[in-house]
Amino acid sequence: MVCLDAGANTGLISLRLGRRVGQTGAVHSFEPVPYVFDRLTQHVQRKGLQEVVRTHRVALSNRTGSEQMGVTDPQEENQGMGSLVRLTDLSQRISVGTMTLDDFAQRAHFDRLDFVKLDIQGAETFFLAGGERTLRRFKPLMVVELSPEDLAGAGKASKDLMAQIEALGYEVYELGPKGEAGRRLRADNIPADFSDQGVLCHAAATHRPGAINNVLRR
Numbered sequence: 001m002v003c004l005d006a007g008a009n010t011g012l013i014s015l016r017l018g019r020r021v022g023q024t025g026a027v028h029s030f031e032p033v034p035y036v037f038d039r040l041t042q043h044v045q046r047k048g049l050q051e052v053v054r055t056h057r058v059a060l061s062n063r064t065g066s067e068q069m070g071v072t073d074p075q076e077e078n079q080g081m082g083s084l085v086r087l088t089d090l091s092q093r094i095s096v097g098t099m100t101l102d103d104f105a106q107r108a109h110f111d112r113l114d115f116v117k118l119d120i121q122g123a124e125t126f127f128l129a130g131g132e133r134t135l136r137r138f139k140p141l142m143v144v145e146l147s148p149e150d151l152a153g154a155g156k157a158s159k160d161l162m163a164q165i166e167a168l169g170y171e172v173y174e175l176g177p178k179g180e181a182g183r184r185l186r187a188d189n190i191p192a193d194f195s196d197q198g199v200l201c202h203a204a205a206t207h208r209p210g211a212i213n214n215v216l217r218r
Contacts, residue, residue, distance in 0.1 A: 001114040005029045006060045006127060011043040013117050018049040027052060032059035032096035033071050033082045059084060061098040062126040069096045083121035085153035101131025113138040122150030128164050135168050139203035148193040158194040163187035170201040
């Protein structure tokens with residue numbers, strides 16, 4: 001399998017994916033904040049997964065270039081708050097490299113993409129816009145955070161993000177505690193401020209909703 005961890009932070013999900021895909025698979029982990037990226041890379045090396053988990057110091061977004069990102073102080077406990085859209089809410093700003101998923105997939109010569117974990121603090125709509133061609137081609141399973149507070153920084157609501165996911169041909173489900181698909185969710189019947197740490201998104205013609213259990217379980 002080929003997996004993608006957008007918003008890898010220090011690597012919790014990347015390492016788990018790296019153990020699951022095996023030596024013939026690949027995990028591409030994206031973390032644009034330099035000091036967080038360094039910790040991510042160290043964790044991958046300590047677990048001996050550097051041949052499988054490939055780290056990239058870039059933010060996946062809707063354009064390839066560079067952008068300002070709001071970040072927390074390096075000494076803060078939670079280093080996963082860096083955001084392209086919440087520039088005024090965080091204590092510092094830095095310039096980070098950005099790339100669209102479509103550009104990355106072309107440069108990396110993707111011939112498959114099986115799974116995406118997407119948690120990028122409100123810039124999820126940017127990711128989808130910049131990866132539409134790749135997502136339509138490969139139809140990977142996705143687990144996506146819905147955070148109305150973060151999405152508001154981009155002028156979006158949870159309903160907007162879910163509608164964008166559905167427009168790509170996906171169905172959206174609540175994710176159960178063991179990785180199973182739960183209740184079906186639809187953009188037209190959730191509140192604008194709906195929040196979920198990770199909804200399961202799958203292309204109906206391609207995947208069974210429960211398949212994520214085989215990817216993320218220990």
